[in-house]
Amino acid sequence: MDLKLKVWRQKNAKEKGKIVNYDAKGISPDMSFLEMLDVVNEDLIVKGDDPIAFEHDCREGICGSCNIMINGEAHGPLPGVTTCQLHMRTFKDGDTIFLEPWRAKAFPVLKDLVVDRSGFDRIIQAGGFVSINTGGAPDANALPIPKKDADVAMDAATCIGCGACVASCKNASAMLFVSAKVSHLALLPQGQVEKKERVKNMVNAMDKEGFGNCTNQYECEAACPKDIKRDFIRVLNKEFILS
Amino acid sequence: MSLDSKIPSGPLEKKWDDYKSHIKLVNPANKRKYTVIVIGTGLAGGSASATLAELGYNVKTFCFQDSPRRAHSIAAQGGINAAKNYQNDGDSVYRLFYDTIKGGDFRAREANVYRLAQVSTNIIDQCVAQGVPFAREYGGHLDNRSFGGAQVSRTFYAKGQTGQQLLLGAYSALSRQIGLGNVKMYPRTEMLDLVVIDGHAKGVVIRDLVTGQVTVHSADAVVLASGGYGNVFYLSTNAKGSNVTATFRAYKKGAFFANPCYTQIHPTCIPVSGDHQSKLTLMSESLRNDGRIWVPKKQGDTRNPADIPESERDYYLERKYPSYGNLCPRDIASRSAKEVCDAGFGVGPGGQGVYLDFSSAINRLGEHTIAERYGNLFQMYEQITGENPYKVPMRIYPAVHYTMGGLWVDYNLMSNLPGLFVIGEANFSDHGANRLGASALMQGLADGYFVLPYTIGNYLAEVGFGKTPSTDHAEFKKAETDANTQLNKFLSIKGKRTVDSFHKELGKIMWNNCGMARTDKSLKEALVKIPEIREEFWKNVNVPGSGADLNQSLEKAGRVADFLEFGELLCLDALTREESCGGHFRSEHQMDDGEAKRDDEKFCHATAWEWKGVGAKPTEHREKLEFENIKLATRSYK
Numbered sequence: 001m002d003l004k005l006k007v008w009r010q011k012n013a014k015e016k017g018k019i020v021n022y023d024a025k026g027i028s029p030d031m032s033f034l035e036m037l038d039v040v041n042e043d044l045i046v047k048g049d050d051p052i053a054f055e056h057d058c059r060e061g062i063c064g065s066c067n068i069m070i071n072g073e074a075h076g077p078l079p080g081v082t083t084c085q086l087h088m089r090t091f092k093d094g095d096t097i098f099l100e101p102w103r104a105k106a107f108p109v110l111k112d113l114v115v116d117r118s119g120f121d122r123i124i125q126a127g128g129f130v131s132i133n134t135g136g137a138p139d140a141n142a143l144p145i146p147k148k149d150a151d152v153a154m155d156a157a158t159c160i161g162c163g164a165c166v167a168s169c170k171n172a173s174a175m176l177f178v179s180a181k182v183s184h185l186a187l188l189p190q191g192q193v194e195k196k197e198r199v200k201n202m203v204n205a206m207d208k209e210g211f212g213n214c215t216n217q218y219e220c221e222a223a224c225p226k227d228i229k230r231d232f233i234r235v236l237n238k239e240f241i242l243s
Numbered sequence: 244m245s246l247d248s249k250i251p252s253g254p255l256e257k258k259w260d261d262y263k264s265h266i267k268l269v270n271p272a273n274k275r276k277y278t279v280i281v282i283g284t285g286l287a288g289g290s291a292s293a294t295l296a297e298l299g300y301n302v303k304t305f306c307f308q309d310s311p312r313r314a315h316s317i318a319a320q321g322g323i324n325a326a327k328n329y330q331n332d333g334d335s336v337y338r339l340f341y342d343t344i345k346g347g348d349f350r351a352r353e354a355n356v357y358r359l360a361q362v363s364t365n366i367i368d369q370c371v372a373q374g375v376p377f378a379r380e381y382g383g384h385l386d387n388r389s390f391g392g393a394q395v396s397r398t399f400y401a402k403g404q405t406g407q408q409l410l411l412g413a414y415s416a417l418s419r420q421i422g423l424g425n426v427k428m429y430p431r432t433e434m435l436d437l438v439v440i441d442g443h444a445k446g447v448v449i450r451d452l453v454t455g456q457v458t459v460h461s462a463d464a465v466v467l468a469s470g471g472y473g474n475v476f477y478l479s480t481n482a483k484g485s486n487v488t489a490t491f492r493a494y495k496k497g498a499f500f501a502n503p504c505y506t507q508i509h510p511t512c513i514p515v516s517g518d519h520q521s522k523l524t525l526m527s528e529s530l531r532n533d534g535r536i537w538v539p540k541k542q543g544d545t546r547n548p549a550d551i552p553e554s555e556r557d558y559y560l561e562r563k564y565p566s567y568g569n570l571c572p573r574d575i576a577s578r579s580a581k582e583v584c585d586a587g588f589g590v591g592p593g594g595q596g597v598y599l600d601f602s603s604a605i606n607r608l609g610e611h612t613i614a615e616r617y618g619n620l621f622q623m624y625e626q627i628t629g630e631n632p633y634k635v636p637m638r639i640y641p642a643v644h645y646t647m648g649g650l651w652v653d654y655n656l657m658s659n660l661p662g663l664f665v666i667g668e669a670n671f672s673d674h675g676a677n678r679l680g681a682s683a684l685m686q687g688l689a690d691g692y693f694v695l696p697y698t699i700g701n702y703l704a705e706v707g708f709g710k711t712p713s714t715d716h717a718e719f720k721k722a723e724t725d726a727n728t729q730l731n732k733f734l735s736i737k738g739k740r741t742v743d744s745f746h747k748e749l750g751k752i753m754w755n756n757c758g759m760a761r762t763d764k765s766l767k768e769a770l771v772k773i774p775e776i777r778e779e780f781w782k783n784v785n786v787p788g789s790g791a792d793l794n795q796s797l798e799k800a801g802r803v804a805d806f807l808e809f810g811e812l813l814c815l816d817a818l819t820r821e822e823s824c825g826g827h828f829r830s831e832h833q834m835d836d837g838e839a840k841r842d843d844e845k846f847c848h849a850t851a852w853e854w855k856g857v858g859a860k861p862t863e864h865r866e867k868l869e870f871e872n873i874k875l876a877t878r879s880y881k
Contacts, residue, residue, distance in 0.1 A: 030516045057482040111793040125422035129415035134294040137372035144383025154376040
């Protein structure tokens with residue numbers, strides 16, 4: 001397959017960026033999207049150009065590193081899939097593809113398609129944990145948890161923190177991300193003691209980072225590569241009101 | 244120099260408790276006077292950083308990802324072992340210890356492995372208390388499943404995302420300490436060198452991957468939790484950023500590298516689809532609980548698998564290993580797959596694949612149960628191959644997955660360089676020549692939560708506080724200058740080939756000559772070719788851009804330069820170890836039936852290599868392995 005790429009190039013956080021055109025030639029439908037970019041980058045280096053910077057690591061859809069707006073959609077057109085798990089068989093020979101970084105004030109661009117998502121870490125540091133020191137924990141089976149609760153907590157805990165929810169939201173809201181962590185811990189007995197403080201601290205941290213508010217359009221849910229449900233936003237709101 | 248493993252005396256089951264009762268302690272008020280540097284934020288580094296900070300030490304933690312939550316431990320799918328015996332099926336600390344020693348082909352240290360089995364039970368308690376959402380039974384208690392190399396169900400899991408959930412547990416503990424100001428976290432940084440002063444590890448050289456700035460950091464002790472080196476093969480299941488740099492540069496500063504030839508080849512990976520492939524994807528070993536592995540009985544049979552009747556299928560693992568069947572250990576399952584493919588029975592493009600078939604499990608349990616157990620893995624498989632594994636069998640083939648070798652450490656997890664501690668996959672200590680499934684997560688967390696916090700205190704108490712060196716010390720200046728010189732060298736070569744092209748070339752040689760099977764001839768050939776590639780690399784590599792900003796080519800250049808030296812060490816180790824054991828299979832040393840043939844007379848030891856310069860032969864040191872509690876026996880899973 002031969003494709004035309006229109007890629008956001010930006011030297012660093014300070015300089016202005018622009019869209020630059022590239023040809024991606026001889027692309028196999030079996031390649032992942034990132035492998036297609038590898039091929040383009042190898043060509044660029046040989047030609048003496050600067051390769052396109054993009055974030056990636058596990059390439060198995062789990063680590064949450066990869067993050068590209070593909071034709072205006074976070075992680076591209078397929079539901080429930082990260083960029084690294086998007087394969088070129090999804091596209092047609094001759095297609096033109098736009099590649100842009102996550103777009104949010106709270107995720108400043110560092111270079112090309114790489115953005116700074118450390119705001120998410122600071123939200124977790126504000127309260128996304130159970131305050132238990134190492135050692136001295138009671139026997140694991142001393143605290144039975146109904147399977148149903150454990151399963152829903154697991155669904156919430158599946159969030160990989162990639163930021164697609166923020167990138168797809170017109171308000172750049174981090175509500176889906178925050179709600180996933182708040183719900184995960186609020187649904188388990190271990191999370192009860194700090195429940196009220198946790199939600200207040202995390203929501204405050206979210207606001208401080210410059211993420212916007214939710215206006216219930218659920219683009220976040222549509223873009224989430226891990227199918228995190230918008231129901232968790234309801235849990236977050238409830239927990240916040242109760243706090 | 245002799246290698247002192249510092250194994251405490253006394254009976255095996257009492258060693259760790261006695262040791263803990265007698266080590267030196269640091270007064271709580273003095274702990275804040277010590278600084279500890281941790282490199283890496285996976286299960287080992289994340290849990291160690293959090294725990295050391297809880298204890299009161301100043302901790303500086305570095306990771307190359309944008310967030311500590313993305314360390315490669317996150318990708319582990321299947322589960323974590325613990326000798327809880329919740330299933331009442333006969334498990335015990337001794338049995339987990341025995342299975343691990345046997346699984347590692349009797350090439351691990353008894354005392355370390357026993358301690359690992361002992362603390363395994365605390366790990367589950369700790370993680371549950373943190374809120375890790377392990378799978379539950381309807382009664383509310385934890386669920387377990389079985390994994391390769393074991394006949395009991397001792398594996399705890401969280402869907403197919405166990406590594407992710409455990410890592411998020413450690414990351415949340417670490418985040419809490421960062422928020423409290425007890426850990427200073429440095430994401431998007433890379434360790435370029437270790438600083439050794441008067442024989443003790445006292446600091447590191449770090450490059451900020453965004454600004455390019457090189458800085459030095461001093462400490463009272465340095466902990467490497469930087470993972471394994473499987474990416475020396477280019478294609479592996481490791482994350483793309485996983486590299487050998489931290490451990491290799493410590494090796495060049497005097498730390499010994501032990502058993503580098505022990506590479507685990509995982510049997511259940513998605514086969515390679517073409518030259519463009521950048522990495523391989525693992526399908527969790529847990530799939531072998533319900534999936535049956537087979538190939539057609541007829542060579543080159545290209546029929547649709549559904550059209551091949553039962554009588555014309557060879558379920559070769561069930562045939563060869565009736566008591567363990569599809570759950571035999573990874574090295575054995577991998578080698579068996581290679582054998583059937585090499586003999587012309589392989590399936591899929593190029594014949595490099597075998598079927599992992601769920602049809603009988605789906606008929607028995609229903610699609611819903613299978614989806615509940617493995618849904619996300621099936622989805623991932625379909626994404627990559629375009630085939631639906633509920634309808635057609637998965638195709639799998641072995642791939643490089645984990646490395647059991649690493650820096651040599653004693654019972655304290657301290658390398659031969661005092662003050663340099665090495666934990667998790669970065670050390671060599673617990674898995675011998677082969678790692679059983681669900682044991683990597685166990686070791687990472689055991690080291691970080693429950694072992695290092697004790698042993699490092701013993702070292703720090705001995706050294707005393709108030710001795711953190713100044714970064715003005717000449718050794719820091721020298722290390723910083725050396726790091727900058729190397730970075731500038733990469734940028735100045737301006738050759739014609741990309742960094743990746745060298746990495747791929749090295750990887751092919753490593754896989755073909757030092758992969759699932761190694762011979763005297765193939766290894767000697769690799770030892771000629773690797774220095775040639777290295778020489779060309781230093782003349783002809785093209786690293787674009789500058790050192791003053793985010794430059795991914797420059798990052799890769801440093802890592803590939805290290806792999807080009809490390810690959811030679813790995814092959815040398817494989818050539819020196821003239822026996823077969825676990826993941827190290829020397830074709831000259833096999834039984835009549837093709838099983839690995841160990842040589843306990845000559846090789847019942849860990850080999851620890853001492854750096855002597857680029858291209859110079861490193862010095863070999865040996866730590867004899869003493870088996871006092873387990874009789875050395877030929878492994879049998881029949």
